[in-house]
Amino acid sequence: MAQSPAPVGNQDIWADLLGLADRQAGEQALLRGLLGVLCKSGELKGAAVYTEGGDCFRQEVAVGAGEFPVEVRDFRDLDLEHREIPGGLLLLNPSGPEAGSPESLSLVALAAALQTANLSKRLKQQKFEVNYRGVELEALYDVGLAIASTLNLEELGEEILLRAVSLLDARRGALYLTKGSSFVLERTFGGDASTEIALEDPVVTALLEERPPGDQALLPGASHLLAVPVETDSARRGLLVVADKESRHGVGPFEAADRRTLAMFANQAAIALENAYLHRQALEKERLEREVELAAQIQRRLLPTGSPHLEGFELVGWSRPARHVGGDYYDFLSLAEDRVGAVLADVSGKGLPAALMVSTIHSALRLLFDHFRVGAELIARLNHHISDSSAPNKFITLFAAEIDPRRGEVSYVNAGHNPALLMRAGGEVEELETGGFPLGLFAESSYTGGTLAMAPGDLLCIYSDGITECEAPDETEFGAERLVELLELVGDQPLPDVVQAVDDAVTEFAAGQNQGDDQTLVLLRRTP
Numbered sequence: 001m002a003q004s005p006a007p008v009g010n011q012d013i014w015a016d017l018l019g020l021a022d023r024q025a026g027e028q029a030l031l032r033g034l035l036g037v038l039c040k041s042g043e044l045k046g047a048a049v050y051t052e053g054g055d056c057f058r059q060e061v062a063v064g065a066g067e068f069p070v071e072v073r074d075f076r077d078l079d080l081e082h083r084e085i086p087g088g089l090l091l092l093n094p095s096g097p098e099a100g101s102p103e104s105l106s107l108v109a110l111a112a113a114l115q116t117a118n119l120s121k122r123l124k125q126q127k128f129e130v131n132y133r134g135v136e137l138e139a140l141y142d143v144g145l146a147i148a149s150t151l152n153l154e155e156l157g158e159e160i161l162l163r164a165v166s167l168l169d170a171r172r173g174a175l176y177l178t179k180g181s182s183f184v185l186e187r188t189f190g191g192d193a194s195t196e197i198a199l200e201d202p203v204v205t206a207l208l209e210e211r212p213p214g215d216q217a218l219l220p221g222a223s224h225l226l227a228v229p230v231e232t233d234s235a236r237r238g239l240l241v242v243a244d245k246e247s248r249h250g251v252g253p254f255e256a257a258d259r260r261t262l263a264m265f266a267n268q269a270a271i272a273l274e275n276a277y278l279h280r281q282a283l284e285k286e287r288l289e290r291e292v293e294l295a296a297q298i299q300r301r302l303l304p305t306g307s308p309h310l311e312g313f314e315l316v317g318w319s320r321p322a323r324h325v326g327g328d329y330y331d332f333l334s335l336a337e338d339r340v341g342a343v344l345a346d347v348s349g350k351g352l353p354a355a356l357m358v359s360t361i362h363s364a365l366r367l368l369f370d371h372f373r374v375g376a377e378l379i380a381r382l383n384h385h386i387s388d389s390s391a392p393n394k395f396i397t398l399f400a401a402e403i404d405p406r407r408g409e410v411s412y413v414n415a416g417h418n419p420a421l422l423m424r425a426g427g428e429v430e431e432l433e434t435g436g437f438p439l440g441l442f443a444e445s446s447y448t449g450g451t452l453a454m455a456p457g458d459l460l461c462i463y464s465d466g467i468t469e470c471e472a473p474d475e476t477e478f479g480a481e482r483l484v485e486l487l488e489l490v491g492d493q494p495l496p497d498v499v500q501a502v503d504d505a506v507t508e509f510a511a512g513q514n515q516g517d518d519q520t521l522v523l524l525r526r527t528p
Contacts, residue, residue, distance in 0.1 A: 032061050039064035050089040057089045064093070150272065151279040157186040160240070160269045165189050167265060168226070168258055170242035171251060172219055175230075177238040177273075186238070193219050193241075204239065210259070219243045226254040228266045230273065237273045240266050288351070295355035296321060302362045304332045308340050311405045312527055313454075315342065316495040318503070319520040320466075327354030327396075328464045328518035329361060333369050338405055341369050344462045344522050345398040346417065353394070360389055361396065374402035375449035379413045379435070387443035395440040399432075399462050401524070408526060410460065413449045415439050418465055421484060423491050425457030429484055459491045459498075460524040466517035470506050473513050478506060495523045 035047040046064030050057035050072055057072040068091060075082050081092040150156045157175055165173040172190035176183035176197070183204065185195045197204060203218060207227035219225060222243035230238040242262065244251035299321060307315045317330045327347025335341055345361055347354045364385050372378040379400060386396060397417040401410050414420065416438030419431035434450035454460065463483065470478040482505070490501040502521055 032063055035061065035063035045093040047093065048091045049085075050091065052088055060088070068093075151276050153273075153276045153280060156272060156276050160272070161187045161189050164240055164262065164265060164269075165242055168242045168254065168262060169246040170226075171244040171246060172222055173240075173242045174219060175238060175240055178236055183239045190243075191219065191221065199236075207241070223251055224253045226259060226262060228259065228263045230266045230270045232270045232274050235274075237270050237277075240269065291352040295350075295352045298352075298355040298359055299329070302329060302331070302358060304330070308332050308334050310340055310403060311338065312408065313403060313405055314495045314525045314527060315340065315403070315523070316499055317342075317520075317522045318499045319518060320503070321518050322350070322466065322515050327358055328466060328520040329358040330462075330520055330522050331362065331365065333366065335369060335402065340403045340405075341365075341374060342401045342403065342462070342522055342524065343398065344417070344464065344520060345396050346464045346466075346518075346520075347396050348394055350516075353391075357390060357394060357396065360386070361398075365400075374400050374411045374413060376413065376447045379415055379439075379447045379449075380445070383415070383437075383439045383445050383447070384443055386440040390440045395438040397438045399435075401460070401462070403524065407453075408455075409451055409453050410524070411449060411451050413447055415447065416441075418463060418468065418480075421461040421463075421480075421487065422452065422454075423459040423461065423484075423487050425455060427488070429488075454524075454526040456526050456528040457492070458526050459487065461487060462522040462524075464518060464520040466515065466519035467502065467506055467521065469517060470510055470515055470519065471513055472509055473511050478509050482509075495525060498523060 035044075035049075039046060044064060046062070046068065048062040048068040049060045051060050055073065057075065059068060059070050059072075062068045069078075072078070072089065072091075075089055075091065078091065083090040083092075150159055157177070161173050161175045164170070164175075170190075174185060174189070174193040175187045177186045178184075178199070181200075182196050182198055185193055197218065204227070207218075207225060208229060218227070218241055224245060225241060225243050227239055227241040229236055230240050240262065242254075245254050245258065299319075303319060304317060307317065315332065317332065319328055319330060321328070327349060328345070329347070330342075330344045333341035333343070343365060345358070347357045347361070349357075361382075364382055368378050368382055372381070379398075382398075390396075396415070398415040399412065399417040399420055400415075401412040401420075403410050412420070412432060412434070414433055414435030416436070419433045422430040422432060424430070430452075432450065432452070434448050436447035437445045461483075468478055468480050468483060472478075483502070486501060486505050487498070490498050493501070499521060506519060
């Protein structure tokens with residue numbers, strides 16, 4: 001005769017349950033074990049636990065014989081024992097009239113309740129994570145609006161870093177911007193940081209690939225680092241680094257969700273930086289355009305409006321500024337005893353600084369010409385003045401001449417300028433180089449003056465290097481030889497026609513190519 005099954009509440013059953021607990025089974029495994037024990041005891045053919053979800057109960061665990069549906073909409077229609085438990089339902093398929101002792105069923109109901117409570121907890125956690133994600137996205141949106149409204153690069157860098165450490169609850173942080181082949185520190189928070197690091201540095205590579213960097217050189221003393229690139233489709237603008245996430249126990253590591261959050265924020269920061277760079281470029285372009293226009297106004301105002309009368313001589317000047325306005329300058333000065341001064345200067349650089357230097361020369365020359373004749377002393381004094389008033393990297397080449405119509409002579413000094421061309425009526429060509437260094441290079445430079453007699457028909461051509469260095473599309477230069485050949489061809493024509501011939505020749509040679517330097521010409525001829 002077969003032995004009757006032991007009561008569910010005996011010591012063997014409890015020993016089995018304790019064995020499950022010793023193996024640290026999870027709630028579902030523990031519940032499955034409990035149901036298995038009951039079925040093993042012979043009091044149940046099977047059992048199942050359902051959790052409530054929407055308009056039905058859904059199966060969580062099913063053990064033993066018997067048909068248990070996956071979903072139950074109305075358990076009262078089932079030919080099974082049932083018990084309602086918090087958040088769910090327990091279905092039993094008894095092997096006889098009794099479905100088990102009250103003790104065993106209460107134990108199963110308790111385990112089932114634990115399972116459904118745990119599931120409810122997980123659902124609440126998931127709901128919390130969804131809500132947190134929504135709050136996080138809203139925070140990212142607000143942060144994006146805040147940084148997008150800032151176009152000043154310095155202010156933007158600080159705003160980006162402060163928002164990043166706040167968003168990630170980080171104790172420290174640093175923002176690096178790309179300059180050449182390096183990341184250069186723009187802003188730091190909470191401690192020191194490396195001032196510069198190569199784009200391909202192993203530390204950076206490890207951080208971006210989510211590997212331990214092995215070296216905390218970016219933020220010395222930091223325990224946990226998280227870094228993401230700040231980049232758009234067109235360029236990597238920088239690197240955003242945060243360190244040491246705040247926790248109840250001090251600082252801790254960052255999680256995968258933190259990396260996603262920082263990466264999303266870095267995308268917004270990259271767009272904001274791109275806009276700020278474009279804004280700065282637009283402002284710089286606008287500033288340069290204003291500067292060019294102001295420089296052009298200064299240059300136009302300082303150039304003579306006509307030529308002084310010289311008995312027995314013709315004198316004309318012409319200048320065409322480059323697109324970016326260089327520093328060419330020429331002037332005519334009426335002096336005592338019917339003498340006339342003629343000056344052509346070329347200031348290094350372009351734009352407003354060059355135009356202001358031209359203004360300095362203009363004033364100084366007029367003052368000096370009132371007290372000195374053109375020669376070594378006048379140019380030495382001018383050089384000293386320029387050296388004192390100009391930046392160290394600025395200098396001026398200059399050719400100054402003084403015409404004495406009574407004697408038919410020209411006194412001159414060449415301060416580092418192109419040699420003036422003296423085209424003799426008989427066909428000879430002389431280059432006038434006597435002088436010294438460009439003005440502004442050495443304050444104590446000395447100079448030598450020269451004097452020449454001009455015969456009727458002789459032509460003196462003073463020019464800037466914008467003419468001889470005019471480039472064709474193939475980068476060939478116009479050159480001094482072409483200028484000499486042209487003057488030999490048209491030199492006996494009226495001086496305005498000679499100027500026009502030079503203008504036409506240079507323009508044709510350039511063939512539409514933009515020129516980077518002014519083109520200036522002063523012509524003096526003794527009439528028969």
